[in-house]
Amino acid sequence: MTILEVEHLRKTYGEGPRATHAVGDLSFSVSSGEFVCIVGPSGCGKSTLLKCMSGLLPASSGEVRLAGRRITGPPPAMALVFQEYGRSLFPWMSVRDNVLLPLRHKGLSKDEQRRLVTDSIDEVGLTRFGDHYPWQLSGGMQQRVAIARALAYQPEVLLMDEPFASVDAQTRSDLEDLILNVRDRYGVTVVFVTHDIDESVYLADRIVVLTPAPTEVKETLTVDLPSPRDQVATKELPEFAHLRAHTYRLIMRPSDHEDPVGATAGAVAHGSPK
Amino acid sequence: MHRGTRMAPVVLVAVLLVLWELIARLSLLPRPEFPTMTGTAVELVRLLGTSQPWLASAQTLQAWALGMVIAIVLAVPVGIAVGTNRMLYRSVRLVIEFLRPVPSVALIPLAILIAGAGLTSKVGLAVFGAFWPLLLQCYYGMQDLDPVAEDTARSFGLGRFARFRHVALPSAVPYIATGARIASAIVLTVVVSAEIVIGAPGLGREVFVAQTSGAYETTYAITFLIGMLAWGLNVGVSAAERRVLHWHPSQRPVEA
Amino acid sequence: MSRRRSRSGLALALELAVPLALLGAWALWSSRSTSFFNPPLTDILDTFAETWIFERIPTDLAPSLARLLIGYALAACAGVALGLMLGSSPLAQRACAPLVEFSRAIPAPALIPIAITLIGIGNDMKVTLIAFVCFFPVLLNTIDGVSGIDPTLRATVQAYGLTRRERILRVVLPAASPQIFAGLRVSLSIGLLVMVVSEMVASTSGVGYFVLQAQQSFRIEDMWAGILMLGLLGYVLNGLFLLVEARVLAWHRGARASATADTT
Numbered sequence: 001m002t003i004l005e006v007e008h009l010r011k012t013y014g015e016g017p018r019a020t021h022a023v024g025d026l027s028f029s030v031s032s033g034e035f036v037c038i039v040g041p042s043g044c045g046k047s048t049l050l051k052c053m054s055g056l057l058p059a060s061s062g063e064v065r066l067a068g069r070r071i072t073g074p075p076p077a078m079a080l081v082f083q084e085y086g087r088s089l090f091p092w093m094s095v096r097d098n099v100l101l102p103l104r105h106k107g108l109s110k111d112e113q114r115r116l117v118t119d120s121i122d123e124v125g126l127t128r129f130g131d132h133y134p135w136q137l138s139g140g141m142q143q144r145v146a147i148a149r150a151l152a153y154q155p156e157v158l159l160m161d162e163p164f165a166s167v168d169a170q171t172r173s174d175l176e177d178l179i180l181n182v183r184d185r186y187g188v189t190v191v192f193v194t195h196d197i198d199e200s201v202y203l204a205d206r207i208v209v210l211t212p213a214p215t216e217v218k219e220t221l222t223v224d225l226p227s228p229r230d231q232v233a234t235k236e237l238p239e240f241a242h243l244r245a246h247t248y249r250l251i252m253r254p255s256d257h258e259d260p261v262g263a264t265a266g267a268v269a270h271g272s273p274k
Numbered sequence: 275m276h277r278g279t280r281m282a283p284v285v286l287v288a289v290l291l292v293l294w295e296l297i298a299r300l301s302l303l304p305r306p307e308f309p310t311m312t313g314t315a316v317e318l319v320r321l322l323g324t325s326q327p328w329l330a331s332a333q334t335l336q337a338w339a340l341g342m343v344i345a346i347v348l349a350v351p352v353g354i355a356v357g358t359n360r361m362l363y364r365s366v367r368l369v370i371e372f373l374r375p376v377p378s379v380a381l382i383p384l385a386i387l388i389a390g391a392g393l394t395s396k397v398g399l400a401v402f403g404a405f406w407p408l409l410l411q412c413y414y415g416m417q418d419l420d421p422v423a424e425d426t427a428r429s430f431g432l433g434r435f436a437r438f439r440h441v442a443l444p445s446a447v448p449y450i451a452t453g454a455r456i457a458s459a460i461v462l463t464v465v466v467s468a469e470i471v472i473g474a475p476g477l478g479r480e481v482f483v484a485q486t487s488g489a490y491e492t493t494y495a496i497t498f499l500i501g502m503l504a505w506g507l508n509v510g511v512s513a514a515e516r517r518v519l520h521w522h523p524s525q526r527p528v529e530a
Numbered sequence: 531m532s533r534r535r536s537r538s539g540l541a542l543a544l545e546l547a548v549p550l551a552l553l554g555a556w557a558l559w560s561s562r563s564t565s566f567f568n569p570p571l572t573d574i575l576d577t578f579a580e581t582w583i584f585e586r587i588p589t590d591l592a593p594s595l596a597r598l599l600i601g602y603a604l605a606a607c608a609g610v611a612l613g614l615m616l617g618s619s620p621l622a623q624r625a626c627a628p629l630v631e632f633s634r635a636i637p638a639p640a641l642i643p644i645a646i647t648l649i650g651i652g653n654d655m656k657v658t659l660i661a662f663v664c665f666f667p668v669l670l671n672t673i674d675g676v677s678g679i680d681p682t683l684r685a686t687v688q689a690y691g692l693t694r695r696e697r698i699l700r701v702v703l704p705a706a707s708p709q710i711f712a713g714l715r716v717s718l719s720i721g722l723l724v725m726v727v728s729e730m731v732a733s734t735s736g737v738g739y740f741v742l743q744a745q746q747s748f749r750i751e752d753m754w755a756g757i758l759m760l761g762l763l764g765y766v767l768n769g770l771f772l773l774v775e776a777r778v779l780a781w782h783r784g785a786r787a788s789a790t791a792d793t794t
């Protein structure tokens with residue numbers, strides 16, 4: 001069942017000669033419970049796309065629909081983890097209060113709120129840091145607070161903008177597995193922006209590859225790797241290597257549209273636009 | 275820019291001026307001393323045709339300029355010394371902390387006794403008021419030296435004085451400039467206070483004399499002049515600050 | 531290590547010795563001086579004790595403090611409230627900008643004559659004037675704080691659909707609080723200044739009135755005692771302010787310290 005549809009989305013910043021065409025003409029859809037990775041070169045408009053999808057930015061034309069309804073403002077069933085995670089935490093609140101804040105108006109009982117906060121903080125492995133302030137934590141820990149906040153909010157759709165871009169390799173694999181685990185247990189739909197190709201292949205059910213700005217969908221790949229994924233075993237599979245190479249070529253050589261070698265192994269090209 | 279937003283301030287000021295006129299004409303205030311806007315405007319134009327407000331402005335400005343120069347000449351070297359020498363800082367810390375919050379106008383009676391009701395009193399009080407914030411800004415400026423910059427200079431073998439001249443001083447300049455802007459407002463405020471209380475010649479005395487002699491239009495017109503003078507000084511000092519700091523990150527235009 | 535300890539011991543000794551030495555020098559100098567405006571320090575302190583413990587507290591100190599604190603509190607509330615509104619409305623902000631700039635620039639005591647013509651020379655005038663002049667620094671700083679909130683923080687608030695009340699009380703107000711406090715601190719010293727000047731020129735009570743009266747009737751020790759009282763008032767009010775600020779903004783100092791630690 002399709003939960004999210006992006007249809008002929010365009011976004012232009014500014015007007016006249018100084019306008020930036022951040023998103024050219026994007027269409028794709030996401031099924032319920034699916035894990036979709038969006039990859040594309042830096043500055044191609046990935047953050048812009050997520051902001052339009054979450055209703056934070058109005059589209060210049062086209063639309064985004066959540067469960068058939070056109071998105072005009074941030075919907076309550078959606079949570080967003082920002083690329084600038086450090087700046088999305090409230091420095092005057094403890095970790096607990098940061099996680100609690102969005103729950104306050106959801107009409108839950110105090111006990112329920114407390115349980116959700118504690119559970120999600122435990123989930124990201126910050127049990128002992130509930131009373132710390134965000135600025136007392138390292139970058140990776142701050143990012144985990146932002147993730148805990150999104151988890152506690154119990155969204156149907158979780159949008160994540162390069163959430164692991166600035167954490168160390170070890171934390172990164174831990175967090176990747178954490179997100180996969182959460183998806184399996186709660187059936188959340190995840191749209192995950194990254195510019196790390198390995199990461200996208202490891203995490204995704206489907207990868208949407210974008211062109212440089214003005215952005216369009218270059219190709220959509222289905223990732224047929226066995227589940228649950230494993231940091232070592234999955235990455236050793238020949239399919240993994242093929243998918244990785246294929247995606248890499250798509251991004252690095254924008255003029256080379258057809259790539260029969262990469263497309264054969266494991267990847268099913270859903271057709272490039274036009 | 276949108277035409278509507280550009281006109282908004284003009285519209286607001288016009289509305290307030292008309293409101294003023296109406297309130298005065300219809301005597302909506304319980305007190306009779308409230309002049310009309312038009313009467314005040316006429317008085318303002320008349321005043322500007324005489325030498326009186328120009329002379330008074332010059333006297334106020336003279337005290338302001340003297341106060342600024344003396345305060346800067348005294349406070350900046352002391353601030354730099356205190357900011358670079360830890361022992362010196364510790365020995366004067368309590369003195370600074372106690373004297374800084376003292377309102378300089380509290381010393382007006384003492385100034386009258388020592389220096390009478392003239393320029394010296396005005397300037398002396400103003401210098402006392404502006405000295406502390408300026409000194410503290412210089413101190414912060416010297417403290418805020420980026421250790422990386424300092425180490426870079428050292429690794430290139432710059433000596434103590436060269437480091438002070440080329441690293442410490444330039445990085446303190448933004449603070450000193452901010453201090454000067456703060457000091458400018460303080461100096462003007464204290465100068466006008468002294469003119470009002472002591473009766474030292476200047477715009478402060480003019481406005482107070484106008485009020486006590488019942489010339490209400492004149493009171494309002496001179497208050498407006500003081501406001502314009504203060505606003506002009508503000509703009510001038512900020513522009514000077516920007517000129518001095520054109521290289522500093524805080525002055526770069528922010529991309530919207 | 532021991533050298534450092536002895537240096538810090540010396541620093542502490544200096545920190546206490548220098549002010550004491552200055553006081554001593556004043557005492558010595560004034561006891562020898564024959565100038566009539568420089569009475570012996572001991573006489574000044576005697577007079578201070580006689581005057582302010584507790585004879586003139588109800589007649590002069592209490593009225594002064596009441597004027598200042600009431601005016602200040604009014605200004606703080608109005609400045610923050612209006613600042614929150616203007617800060618989130620660029621149009622209103624632009625409309626008010628010239629007026630606010632003008633009102634902020636004008637030296638506060640210059641408004642005393644107009645205040646007298648409008649309200650008279652009673653308590654109301656002083657409270658209103660103090661409130662008026664304290665209002666602008668708070669207003670401008672609140673606007674600054676509100677419009678300077680990090681865009682990511684704003685987007686976060688939107689993404690999680692916070693209610694208006696939550697947004698203002700839990701996000702906007704705390705985020706702007708460092709600037710709000712900066713404004714409040716400026717206001718406190720301006721308020722004190724206007725209190726003193728307005729009591730000097732238009733009052734029959736208050737510490738400012740007392741000091742100028744003492745000077746005009748050549749009660750020099752009284753004058754000095756009053757000046758000391760005003761200095762003490764400034765010092766204590768400022769100290770209390772810093773205490774409150776340190777408590778409320780503890781998070782801010784921590785965040786800033788860790789931000790600078792990151793960049794070095």
Ligand SMILES: Nc1ncnc2c1ncn2[C@@H]1O[C@H](COP(=O)(O)OP(=O)(O)OP(=O)(O)O)[C@@H](O)[C@H]1O
Binds near residue numbers: 022042048049162195
């Ligand atoms: N608020 C804005 N105003 C004007 N232009 C913008 C704004 N935000 C982004 N842009 C422009 O839109 C384009 C896409 O930006 P965006 O942040 O969406 O890219 P991105 O793919 O997320 O990049 P990265 O991988 O570096 O995060 C860029 O050219 C950027 O300069």
Ligand SMILES: [Mg+2]
Binds near residue numbers: 046083161162
């Ligand atoms: Mg981005």
